[in-house]
Amino acid sequence: MSPTSRRARAHTPRPTPLNRAIAALLAAGAACVPLQAAAQDAVPAAAAATELDAVRVSGSYSRSLDQAVDLKRDNIGFSDSIVATDVVDFPEQNLAEALQRMPGVTIERNKGLGTAVNVRGLPSEYTHVSINDLATASGSGGRDVEFDIFASEIIQQVTVQKSPTAAHEEGGIAGSVQISTARPFDYSERKLVLSAEGAHNSISGETDPKASFLASDTRGDWGALVSFSAGRRTNRTDANSGINFRPLSRFLGASGERGEQAQAVLERDTGVVIADRTDPGETDLIVFQDKVGDRVFLNEQEKWGATASLQYRPGNRFSLTFDALVGAYDTTEDEYDAAAYSASSRSTLDTVHEYDDTTLAGQGIVVLRDVSYTATQHEFLSKERIGENDYRQYSLAMDWMGERWSVDALAGYSGADKRLDYANLKHVAYAPSRTRWTATGGETIPSADPDTIDMYDAPERYLFEAYETTLEQISDDKYAAQVNARRSLDLAFLPALHAIQFGARHTDKSKERERGVLNIHGPGPGDTSWAGVRTLADSELRPIGSLVPGGHYRARELDWAQVSNDYARATFRYPGFATPFQEGEYYRVDEEATSVYAMADFAFDLGPVPVSLNAGLRYVDTSVVSFGYHPVQNPDGTPGFTEDPVSQSGGYSNVLPSLNTTAELADGLLLRAAASETLMRPALTDLAYKRTASWSSFRFTDGNPGLEPTQAEQWELGLEKYFDNGGLLAASYFQKTIEGVVINALTGVVPDVAVYNANGTLNGYFDFDVYQPVNASGSYDVDGFELIAHLPLESVHRSLEGFGVNANYTSLSSSLAGESALDIQTPMPGLAEKTWNLTLYYDNERFDARVSHNHKGDYVESLGYNMYPIWREAYGQTDISIGYRVADNIKLSLKGINITDEATTGYTMDPSFPTMYELSGRRISLGVRIEF
Template identity: 65%
Template sequence: MKSSLFVLSPLALALGSVLSVPVMAQDEAAAIEEIVVTGSYAKSLERAVDIKRNNIGFSDSIVATDIADFPEQNLAEALQRMPGVTIERNKGLGSKVNVRSLPSEFTHVSINGLATASGSGGRDVEFDIFASEIIQGVTVQKSPTAADEEGGIAGSVLISTARPFDYNERQLVVSADAAYNSISEKTDPKFSFLASDTFGDWGALVSFSKASRTNRTDSNSGINFRPLSRWTEKKGSSQWQSDQTIEVLARDTGVVISDPFDTEQTNRVVFLDKVGDRAYLNDQDKWGATASLQFKPSETLSLTFDAMLGGYDNTEDEYDAAAYSASSISALEQVHSYDNTTLADYGVVVLTDVSYAATQHEFLSKENVHETDYSQYSLSLDWDVANWQITGLLGYSGAEKLSDTSNLKHVAFAPSRSRYTDTGGETIVSANPQSIDMYNSPDKYLFDSYEVNLEEIQDDKYAAQLDFARPLSLDFLPSLAKVQFGVRYTDKSKQRNRGSNTVRGPAEGDSSWRNTRTLQDSDIQLISDLVPGGRYMKQLDGSPQWSQVGNDYARDTFRYSGFNVDFADSEFYQVDEEVLSLYAMTDFLFDIGHMPVTLNAGVRYVDTSVLSFGYHQVQNSDGSTGYTPEPVSKDGGYQEVLPSANLMMELSDDLMLRAAYSETLMRPALGDIAYKRTVSVNEFKYRDGNPDLKPTYADQWEIGLEYYLENGGLLAVSYFEKTIEGVVRESLTGVVKDVTKYNANGTVDGIYDFDVYQKVNAEGAYDVSGVELIAQFPLSMLHPMLEGFGINANYTMLDNSLTGASDLSIPTPPEGLADKTWNATLYYENAAFDARLSYNYKDKYVEVIERDMYPVYRDAYGQLDLSLGYQLTDDIKVSLEGINITDEETRAYTIAPVFPSMYEFSGRRFSLGVRASF
């Protein structure tokens, strides 16, 4: 038995905890555990299929072998191979999870039955903070029951960690590996272990994982549309900008602007606002630990204390060479080429190659330091007494996140020419004699500012739950097999503090450096020296090279003695949310003809109260100009009754019909509820929180067929529909008059009216429907010569009537929603060797609607990963893994692919590891 352990992942090692599934019998669970003990990838798939089969609703699961034995960098990437699950990537790293291609905020996440805090600004969980090695199993539940804390419009991700009585014998497993990134050319270590044992009625388990990651990303990005209203609305001393822009546009394109203040005309002529070349260096230190103390004096009583702790320190250096064509003191000089055909259906003309009068060239040295500490503690009770099954939970989940972000800016105003390329955009010298080579003119760049922002987020949640269930056998109602009811109370709080300090000189209040100190007065280095791995964009010929200030030098030089950042009252907010839930549900067992049927039906009552604190800007009461932050608070709440029903019918021994219906909700992000105001100067907008936001609701149903094959094989198809209402969108809700806006050089740009936008619940309902296909089976079913080979594949296709909020009425799906996703894994294994090749694909989706007008798409992306393992001895296994082995780039575009907005490389990643059991 011991030797077979080594085909498992470091924690899987843990031979497999029994996930909680409503209708799984004790002997079935024991059989599954024994399967995992004999351990292999194929066996772990069998176990996941057994969990799916015995769950009353639509669900899919993975266990520890599958979580950590694949190449991955965090928990998000470990989940991407599940049916209907895709991830959002940030510079090559999986960060958030999408279920059935719906936005990540539609997914509810819990660990050991407790909703998870992660320190993000919303309710979506930042999965990149979690080490996958400390996770024992994950179930994605796609059709809720009344007993669930939250259903999730997309689904619920239920994560479990290991417990000592999950195992038949003592466990002690250690693993280590080293991973190499092809761009940074750095090698990173990772280490993990698990130890578990039982002592009579008591059991104890600890696990630990620690990893470092250095990843470089090269990106031609930040390329976006800017409407010509940027200049056509200029007046007074800046009137020349409007006149020249309109004249050049008519001369070079034939497009005539009859009214410079008619945004229906000016917003449909767009140009490149910015072209940026960026090199990122991302350094991460991550650790995670679990502990479990379990008291189990009998098979009918178990009391368990679970703890999960971790830390995630992430420092990202960004070095940005950017040209802002839309400079506040610029205008069109010459239009070299334009496109009036690609977006003609929307009446949009794109100026694709333009010389500008005064581009704002910038070198930006940005340092983003994020430190996240998370913790979770829970005490759970499982007790069978007097024919009652009683379960209870007391828990706390919390995260603290401290962010120190800085931006050193040097600026040079000069004429230049910006244009689209196949991979993004470029800025070159124009015909104007005052034009400069933006990459090689350090004496032309003047110090503008060194801005430091400090943000602190505290995210806490307390929960208590008590459930009662009783199996029944009533003569007068023999089909009623079980009743269950319970109560749950949660108290969630999120608090944000933020402050900023801008340095313009060598001491507080001193601005002597501004517009006098040049870039070459600082210690500047080649970009290839600031980030490891050599030349910028070495994958492409002719990529630019430049020199700028390193972040270490910037921190030492510009944070003068006595420098500090104080939190500002106006930036504070806090939201407290209390939820009381009551539910009742029943299980019915009966036959229709010769076909057994299981029906679960129930209802949940939810009572939510919200109290939001913050500050609003109010006119100074002493008659002076300006605004002063004043504290304000508001309470609110809502009550809902949410029914659900899940049915499964055994059409034959191997064929199952499954159906489900539910009403569910996803609450708005606490950051959107909070009283706060942020400003986007370049967009002439304020954005306010909205304490009156209500949840987004969904009526959803699903029907599917599942055919269970031998040896854990599965063929499944399901069709689902969701009617979603109350979608949270940004909307214009007011105007602030006479706001003074300043240029980067300190001069007054002008006095403008700023629009006020808030998140609101959109009117009307929208439909989302989809088909999900699953094929999982050993290929030996097709021919004996294929013994050891197998396939695990799934495909999800979506159709929706949801539209994004484009002020120009450009049709667009909501942010984050992809039409097609699929995953396919081909594997082979024998007693000593295993290999897996996995491809994950996600169709294009909208990342953001730029300026609430132009949808920016993340292009379709597919990634090929590889895992090889060899059992050296009974006690030692070595593995070789590769991530993105074909070195795929990430692309984005605005509305159409001919207008690229990003071209990004994060490289390949290869790791060599060893595991041992003692």
């Protein structure tokens, strides 16, 4: 039976996209933004449009801040916002970087590019993201959104909602990022905006173009808007990295001479005596360098995004809007890697030149700082990663407002397709060498052994091992429908009750992955004639400075030559080669959620103090079903997979209360309070019911469709002072109690699993540990405070007119812990305790200037071998923006990103053991913006 027919028979039938869309339209779902209406009457649409136009035309940063401050003040809950002008006038490379200056918001960076958004220092997967009220798909497999795929020019407004109401879609413990694109009736007249920019990277030396336009017009009851943005980015990163801890059990646990020699050398050179070298509880506390690599990355990106909006609005009481968002994000990343794998399976200790038993003595860990090894695995790797991302989102929204009733509804679809094509040309040389830590990373040099090599200049010693290929294809689709109704009240027996609101929402989400791996060992299918015969010298080699634009390697004083990825693809992929998808790598996760809510708005006076209060309850029911394959042993002992997919279901239901209130203690002085329960659903990759094998680590990893969501009980109390000149001072304290955190745990053991070497010979039979994501027992506390200051300085002195400060600071303390198998106390990966942003600005009718510094404190990036916390060091980046309006409708801008050329660094457990040193350079751009 074919894989397709097996899969079709095993899957539960699902509605077609057309049927699903019709059902969604019939359900008349809704996009709900009920918070502002809960506390006050709506602002007339014409007035709002005029205000927005004024901000866009003037290009005033201070006026855009004023508008964001007004949005914050009018919201019944804790929130912060930015508007389009704020985004346009700051230097940024994508949507993630456009959000990083909001209070409590920081971003994760990868090779000089913002990639994910953190709210209040919590990991990115704790943040819920929606575009036009649809939780957007991105193909990541988690709940976090890959912001780097979205161009910032397509957005109109962003609000980070930090305290939800019952009407908000569940899903964000840290907060919800609500993104809106522009609509034609946002403008009071015809609008055409054109912009173009060229950006220069200091390392690659390349200049990248970017262009965008927006066109909007209204005629009578109808309006139409389109926007488009396209750009190219070429970025080079030089990195001396990968220097992680490896437990000495790698050598001490080896049978025969390898293990015995490691034990003898350790005792001879360090005095450390091992009682039982087969006991990992003892040997895991002695560590050495796993791998040292010098790497050059060249990342080339092409991105485009477009929005369209068709709006029918016969008056201020009714509108019908169709919104569309489509785009693509394609990347090609070349990585040229010269690395020394100290933990080679052929190697062991030769000489320990330096060791450290003091720095980590508190954890009982001894670090071998400088070691010669008997047979280091030196590798030259030419890696190529090609990614193709296509996304689209469509929605139909209806808004109607009567004398007492108002109804809004939405039906929509969000989808993303991702295709990843990976290749790695691998040449290996086994030889004695010496590896040690340096001030910024690590280095490998010749040892005293006469058979040692200079790993950077011995191409004839490197043998071809394989040209490895991987192909992965992911589809991520979500359908949603929502309807909300609000009824204004004027009850004589309960005058404080102003309105009630209720609604329902249904979402249907599916992720499907196909993946395949095929390695080439010769010039044809099944041919292995190159393995162990062909050398690196038999291929065309080019100096690293000519393989990528920008010249010499900057992370260290070093040069070497490698095979280009273009040459590798042309030479090693024989005619007709294709990487096939494999059944065992397939999985699919289907998730449906239905929720209903009800809430009430109150307004009353406590003595002289006016109070607004919103209280509500949300009920959500979620069901999950997942399909995948499990690896098995075939009768001949070779590894295989179950013939048919295996499936498992799961589900849960939750009740989520919320309470938000504000009290105006004095003119412009607001006391704000909020309390709620919220949840974050497990990542789809954790739900996927399949088993993956790590043959070198003797471990199986299973998915778990039975996972329950991570839940939080949270409250916040804050004081906000609003000034007549648009200034704001705010302080708040928040606390969260988080339960059901997803961790990886040992859930079983599979005995006597056959493990094979790369050449197909049997390595032996081993017991495999089985790890699964599970909900941890107990709860964790997170608390912190947030400070916000937006101060136009003209209130200090008249001569400072146009100057201002916009700053925010977030401090976090948490009992959330990483899962170190050595019980090393460490924060949860991704959690930063301190973040702050500071912007100094000046603007007038013609000129504006901004200097902005964004700082994210150090945080644990991952746990090496589930034992040793690997930290990303605190990172601060300074950006500048200067604009000059040469005419009323033409503005020139000069922008700089990372103008101080900061490096990205990291370490394992202590800064004296660096593990990352990356340089991505600065970007300087020159642009023009024209408005009609």
